[in-house]
Amino acid sequence: MSAMADTIQAENRKGFLVDTSRCIGCRSCQVACKQWNKLAADQTEKLGTFDDSRDLTPSLYNRIRFTEGTASTGELTWRFLNERCMHCGDAGCMKVCPSPGALYRTSDGIVAYNKEKCISCKYCVSACPFNIPRYDADDKVSKCHLCLNRVGGGMAPACAKACPTESLTFGKRSDLIARAKAAGKTLYGELDLNGLGVVYALEGPPEQYGLPLKPAIPLSIFIWKDIVKPLGILGFWGSMGAILLHYVTIGPKKIEEEQDEEGGAP
Amino acid sequence: MSSKYIERFNTSERVLHWFVTVTFFTLLLSGLGLYSRLFTGYFNLFGNGHNAIWIHKAAGVLFFLSSLFFFWHNRRRMTDFNRDDAEWIRQAGGYLSKEEVHLKVGKFNAGQKIFGVFIGVATLILGVTGLFIWMPELFPRWIVQLSLMLHGLLFVGSIMFVLIHVYLGTIGNPGTAEAMLWGKVTRPWARHHHPKWYKEVGKDP
Numbered sequence: 001m002s003a004m005a006d007t008i009q010a011e012n013r014k015g016f017l018v019d020t021s022r023c024i025g026c027r028s029c030q031v032a033c034k035q036w037n038k039l040a041a042d043q044t045e046k047l048g049t050f051d052d053s054r055d056l057t058p059s060l061y062n063r064i065r066f067t068e069g070t071a072s073t074g075e076l077t078w079r080f081l082n083e084r085c086m087h088c089g090d091a092g093c094m095k096v097c098p099s100p101g102a103l104y105r106t107s108d109g110i111v112a113y114n115k116e117k118c119i120s121c122k123y124c125v126s127a128c129p130f131n132i133p134r135y136d137a138d139d140k141v142s143k144c145h146l147c148l149n150r151v152g153g154g155m156a157p158a159c160a161k162a163c164p165t166e167s168l169t170f171g172k173r174s175d176l177i178a179r180a181k182a183a184g185k186t187l188y189g190e191l192d193l194n195g196l197g198v199v200y201a202l203e204g205p206p207e208q209y210g211l212p213l214k215p216a217i218p219l220s221i222f223i224w225k226d227i228v229k230p231l232g233i234l235g236f237w238g239s240m241g242a243i244l245l246h247y248v249t250i251g252p253k254k255i256e257e258e259q260d261e262e263g264g265a266p
Numbered sequence: 267m268s269s270k271y272i273e274r275f276n277t278s279e280r281v282l283h284w285f286v287t288v289t290f291f292t293l294l295l296s297g298l299g300l301y302s303r304l305f306t307g308y309f310n311l312f313g314n315g316h317n318a319i320w321i322h323k324a325a326g327v328l329f330f331l332s333s334l335f336f337f338w339h340n341r342r343r344m345t346d347f348n349r350d351d352a353e354w355i356r357q358a359g360g361y362l363s364k365e366e367v368h369l370k371v372g373k374f375n376a377g378q379k380i381f382g383v384f385i386g387v388a389t390l391i392l393g394v395t396g397l398f399i400w401m402p403e404l405f406p407r408w409i410v411q412l413s414l415m416l417h418g419l420l421f422v423g424s425i426m427f428v429l430i431h432v433y434l435g436t437i438g439n440p441g442t443a444e445a446m447l448w449g450k451v452t453r454p455w456a457r458h459h460h461p462k463w464y465k466e467v468g469k470d471p
Contacts, residue, residue: 096414098300099315119315121300122402126410135403220411224418229302232422239429246438250364253439255454 008089008194010174013109014151015087015197016160017176019185020209022167023080025050027064032162036147037061056083058136061144062159067210081209082159082168085132085144086189087111087197092217093124093133093141095225102141109173109197112148115140129193129215146197173197193217272456272468274445282336283446289329294425296322301418323400330393337386343373344382350462351376361434373463377434381427388420395420 030053033039039059047054050066062084069077091111097103102117103124120139125131136142147157151170155161160170169176177190180201188206189196192215206213216222275283296318298305312318337344353369354376360367369375374382395413402410436443441455456464 098303098306100303100306119319121315121319122399123414125402126407126414131407218408218411220408220415224415228415228418228422232301232418232425233304235422235426236429239426243429243433243438246361247433250361252437253360253459255441255452255458 008105008109009107010195012107013089013173013195013197014146014171015109015173015176015199016082016157017169017171017180017199017201018082019167019169019180019201020080021201021203022165023064023082024165024167025064025066025080026164028162028164029082029159029168030060030063032158033061033144033147034059036150036158056132056134056143058134058142061085061142065210067208069208071204071208077204077208079204079209081200081211082198083130084159084198085111085146086130086193086215087144087146088129088215089194089196090217091193092127092129092221095217096123096127096221097121098123106148106152108146108148108151110146110148110151111197112145113141113143115142127217127221129212129217173199189215271450271452272464273449274451274456275449277449279339280446280449282332282339286329286332286336289325289332290424290428292325293322293329296325297421301421323396326393326396330389330396333385333389334393337382337389340374340382344379344386346372347376347379351379361438368461370462371460372466373460375460381431384427385424388424392417392420392424 034041039061042053042057042060044053049068050064053060053063056063062082065081065083067077067079067081069079071077087110089109091103091105094103094105094111098121099117099119101114102119103111103113106112115136115138118140120135122135124133124141125135133141133143147155147159150157156170160168163169173195177187177199180187180199185201188200188202188211190199196215200209200211202209202211295308295311298308299315299318300322306315309315309318312321350370350372354371357367357369359375359377360369395417398405398410398413399417434442435446439459441452442459445451453464453468456468
């Protein structure tokens, strides 16, 4: 089982640092992503807010989520958050994916995918702590793959390249975290889920951005994979063993032959 | 001289039983690869994982309907738990010792009733959770997450029950498998294992 465990090398790990204080909500990241990944336009709807693409779609790998709210002090808050696959160190999607190679981790720590190996079970949709994976028209998984073809060539992902304010910076994860800490930032996602590949420097509490306070693999998914699965295998072989033991110790219930002669009703 | 054999299961009951059996094992083989990556190799039986999922869905529908119908057919005899069943459970059906025990058993003993009720309930829950897992985008995420867990849990329970069922129905009780194969059991078998039932049906016309 250890061979299948999701292993990540912290020293090679690359990721994003998203400094929300610098984000101006221009959505260059969205546009650059669409352009580089040749993703079709989504029909959007004017709903009277900036948040016109209301959710991630199979052809929208990242977006700016605008969240309005009122802080406990009574102050009005308006938060911009770059929402996307977090490339979790302990990735729920990879934990549940039954098709080897459909979701995989690169040496940079990216949670990448191969649509040809995706078998359309959609387990990743349910197991993601952030509700990120979507399914395309071919019923295959679709999400941010951190421009692994660019990163592999030593370039920054399209979104980070396009960000005009350097709110979205890409690089060696440990360097980005060290730099942000030196600048006195409070970080989100440094340690959760074995470290997120996208670490945020937020200006307020996570809930103002619509982020879970303590992101975790959903409880049912944890029970399914870490308790039911191993106990099930144990239960199967335990039953087999018990049956075999019963057969050789107590043995089968044989019917006395002489009763056979009586025939008829008792 | 009366016939040596008496009928235990009629033809349609036997066909139904084997239909449920075949769909169950199809579900088992097509679902193993979905249960854990340890069993990915089982996908090869169906070509690939994608096919295995489709076979699993088709077999799931057939199992759901046939298993529930099977339970419905036996619902009275499967759910009439009584004092004799309590005694059967107290003595674990006599299976835990070599001593011969004489228990008052009707057509089905308490163990068979528990198995029948479990599989009936499990079929219902496996079917409903299977539907949620089949179309996760139509239901709240927590329902699908819970379904994935319950589907796995009930599969585990079912396979353990089925193992014991197969053992007790074959080598554990010689003469029993015949009831499900060609429908007839010997009189001594019926008198020994199901004396109350034998009193009902064993008399010659």
